[in-house]
Amino acid sequence: MSRCLDSGSWAILLFFFSCLSFRRTIVAATTEATEAGSCHNLRLGQYLCQDAKIDDVTQEAENCRDASARVECLPAPNVTCRLSNGTEFRFSGKEVGFHKSIPCRNVSGYSYKVAVALSLFLGWLGADRFYLGYPALGVLKFCTVGFCGIGTLVDFILIAMQTVGPSDGSDYIVDYYGARLNRLSIGEHTYRKPHLAL
Known part of the structure; x- marks a missing residue:
């Protein structure tokens, strides 16, 4: 006697075959991963x-x-x-x-906090530039009283944004889990979303 399968039986059969297929996939992936690869x-x-x-x-x-x-x-x-x-x-x-x-990051002993503090409080004397290893610019700022205030403000912004760094090319010492600035640049691998014409 043959009987038609009801929807519950079909669901059980479908579940069984999907589990069997899933098991084959897992076994294949495990075998592939553990086959003496590096x-x-x-x-x-x-x-x-x-x-x-x-x-x-x-x-x-x-x-x-x-x-x-x-x-x-x-x-x-x-x-x-x-x-x-x-x-x-x-x-x-x-x-x-x-x-x-x-x-x-390669660091050589220049602290970001010290550089910002020197730029904020003693920037008009050129202390920030002396600290970062730019003695000629430090003397110029000292002799011109920080380029009449505008140079001090520009230097503070450049140091705070980490655009100006130590003269030896190293990075600032910044807390590892603190707020760090990461420069993002656009290169040949950057995806540019096209603008839709209106």
Whole structure:
């Protein structure tokens, strides 16, 4: 005897086949991820990188060299990948699998707070320019009493916006978790939304 399936039976069958398809997808993804690939090529979510250790003096990562620092990354549990020496290893989630470079700023001892304070209170004497390593401009501001006030105001704005920095090309020391200014620039990879004609 054959019976027609009612809507509830169809729903159960559909649910069963979707679960079976989902399981095949998960198994395929796990197999693909754990097939002896390099640990550096793991996908996002298959590893967790540790936070960088921040130096109290420089407010940057302790191992910051040439605008990059290295952090330890731990592959997820049950992920198998090749280490840098070529051996395959199955991770439990507590071992370091590889190191990843993160961006950092090169600082050499010039504090942003000190530069802004000097510019605000003693800028008319050129103290801000002396502090940042521009002695000729410091003497010029001192001799002209801050270019009659306008130069002092312009310098304060330039230092506060971090347009003028230390003379050695380094960055200011700014609190790591504080308010930092990031310059955004437009390049060849910038998407420009077209304007609609009215």
